[in-house]
Amino acid sequence: MRTSFLGCPIDILTMKETVELAREAMRSRRRLQHVALNVAKLVNMRSDPVLANDVVNSDVIGIDGMGIVWGAQALGMPVSKRVTGVDLLTELLALCARDGFKPYFLGATPAALRQAAQQVSKKYPNLVFAGLRDGYFTREEEALVVQDIRASEADCLFIGMPTPRKERFLAAYRDELGVPFVMGVGGSFDILSGNVRRAPWVLQQCGLEWLYRIYQEPRRMWWRYAKTNTIFVGLMTRALLSRLAGPKFRPGGVTPPDAHRIGG
Template structure:
């Protein structure tokens, strides 16, 4: 039995949310010197990988690629891949914070604007008092500040580096600096820090249950309509995709 489902050439492991958390827990417990890069593979990243060789290389070298979105899961099932469930960056982050609170993990948060970054840290300290916030910085920095941020992360040596710089920039940033960050695991999480901070409202549970969070976001953020156009394009291309002969 094949343990991955290929979506437009990207292999997604057939694992659940709980299995993903278990994998990352084991990484934290090991003394690996190499950073473990988690890529939350949404339709936008999969589509970009079709023409962006550098991004495709980043995804191919990642330690774990998760099925970020119901579109990925549905396409896999229609093509016989049968991914068990979606493992979104936001949901995975919440699970990691819960587990980290029990296991006393450390986190460094990079991204969002300064007020959101501050508020996010406050919420996490309140809701998950047993984990360690090893540091944080907003996502607006110049080259000189970037060097100081990297040095701060290196000194903190967090279990998790959470990067909310937007996809695929977060993935590129992690990959560019992976040899010097001195974190055990790094993961791009899109706008998840805004959701934790409460500056962006997440879809109610019923919308999540029926997999229409994208519609909720579109209603609340109409400016996203151009970005949302990639979803039907992805569905058509992914369903018609044929492996290239090498």
């Protein structure tokens, strides 16, 4: 089901439903772009039009962060669980191994990418990669990267490049890639490689993974989370006050939901 949360479209889907949508896209060779939405991305969309365009024009906007889950629940939406990007990636790799689909990994450093592919191959010996390409290429090399992806006949493309580079790459080449299922995976290749550890399960369930990120990289992450979390609290406060005030007051947002997308 597609609805709108703080002005941003979201799809209320379970892991099973999301995996099935991806499987059907790969089977039919019909393009389906997935984006995982968390608090930081929702907040940054308000000042980054490239990011906002990438999100709202995606076919599936999954709920990644617990902040989105709690916020949606507070506004009366039937959201019970999130579908995290790294967990979805793991499920889709298992699907590829089982059904013979071929993934393409794009992003990360050459060493991290190689290690991630090795760990995945160790876990799923039957899986065949369509291709691997690290994220360290110039704008002049982009056409060659796109050509390689297209020639690989990959069934799914997982992009581990930072924002807004990933969004700009997709905006420029989405229609030329020839890959049915496309998904940004953030730093998931580093997790698959074993170079970065996920937060302990208890912190994941409490929605405190961001605290673990700050613990791992305090200098880089503390201000980022402090800023986006504070803005998100402000947005939620305004939305809750609007709900109490009734339908006459509507808080501004990014875009209305698109009824023609997957959740429509």
